[in-house]
Amino acid sequence: MNESTKEIWDKLSLRFMAHPWHGINIGEKAPEEIMTFIEMTPHDTVKYEVHKESGFIMVDRPQKFSNIMPALYGFVPQTYCDKEVAEYCMEKTGRTNIVGDADPLDICVLSERDIAQGNIIVPAIPIGGFRMIDGGEADDKIVAILKGDKVYGEWDDISKCPEALIQRLKHYFLTYKNVPGDGKKVEVEITHTYGKEEALEVIRRSYNDYREKFGVLEDSLV
Numbered sequence: 001m002n003e004s005t006k007e008i009w010d011k012l013s014l015r016f017m018a019h020p021w022h023g024i025n026i027g028e029k030a031p032e033e034i035m036t037f038i039e040m041t042p043h044d045t046v047k048y049e050v051h052k053e054s055g056f057i058m059v060d061r062p063q064k065f066s067n068i069m070p071a072l073y074g075f076v077p078q079t080y081c082d083k084e085v086a087e088y089c090m091e092k093t094g095r096t097n098i099v100g101d102a103d104p105l106d107i108c109v110l111s112e113r114d115i116a117q118g119n120i121i122v123p124a125i126p127i128g129g130f131r132m133i134d135g136g137e138a139d140d141k142i143v144a145i146l147k148g149d150k151v152y153g154e155w156d157d158i159s160k161c162p163e164a165l166i167q168r169l170k171h172y173f174l175t176y177k178n179v180p181g182d183g184k185k186v187e188v189e190i191t192h193t194y195g196k197e198e199a200l201e202v203i204r205r206s207y208n209d210y211r212e213k214f215g216v217l218e219d220s221l222v
Contacts, residue, residue, distance in 0.1 A: 019055035021104055022214065024077035024121060031203035033147060036107050036124045038074040043116045047176075050075070057119050067176040070168045072115060072122060072146075075104035079206035080213050081138055088205055089131060089138040092198075093191050101137040105206040108169060110155075111146035123147040128158025129199040131192040132173060139188075140202050141173060157196045166193060 018024055020037040027035045039048045039057060045068070051058040081100035090098050109124045124144035132139045143161075145152045155161050170190055177188065
């Protein structure tokens with residue numbers, strides 16, 4: 001980005017709020033350290049998500065029963081799950097005909113602090129993830145630690161996390177779309193729990209998919 005373009009962007013940022021998906025930088029040290037946008041907390045009984053056109057938080061739906069997200073949950077800005085993410089999923093699972101879910105990369109951020117507010121930016125350190133396939137779509141869930149967390153900060157890989165916590169996260173993702181008694185079963189599976197290095201590769205690929213889909217937005221303003 002040249003100096004004149006940077007000056008324009010800097011002035012615009014003083015007047016207008018950035019879009020959470022497109023306007024927040026993924027982070028200068030990505031993928032090892034990333035910025036995340038949190039849509040939901042463990043206190044929420046309603047599923048919130050960003051309205052992609054406006055950037056405002058919207059109500060997606062009430063939680064269908066007693067499912068509560070057991071961590072901060074949101075997405076990684078300037079990521080998109082498309083061709084490269086799907087190819088990595090097929091490479092690791094041996095499956096075919098997998099496509100990306102055409103959404104930003106989902107992330108859970110763990111912290112011992114009780115953060116009750118969503119619609120916030122949280123710096124995070126990825127430590128692993130779940131390779132989730134939802135109806136034939138790659139829908140990875142990255143697991144990260146709040147940067148600077150004095151208790152969970154020692155967990156530098158998902159293998160260090162208590163198994164009960166991992167099972168709680170997996171249970172949420174495998175069941176939150178199902179309603180008891182309706183006879184329908186959503187085709188969602190988690191094929192692998194993977195460590196830090198694979199998580200970093202998923203983030204890299206989702207960033208590449210984003211740039212392929214949307215380009216480098218800063219360079220488009222000249």
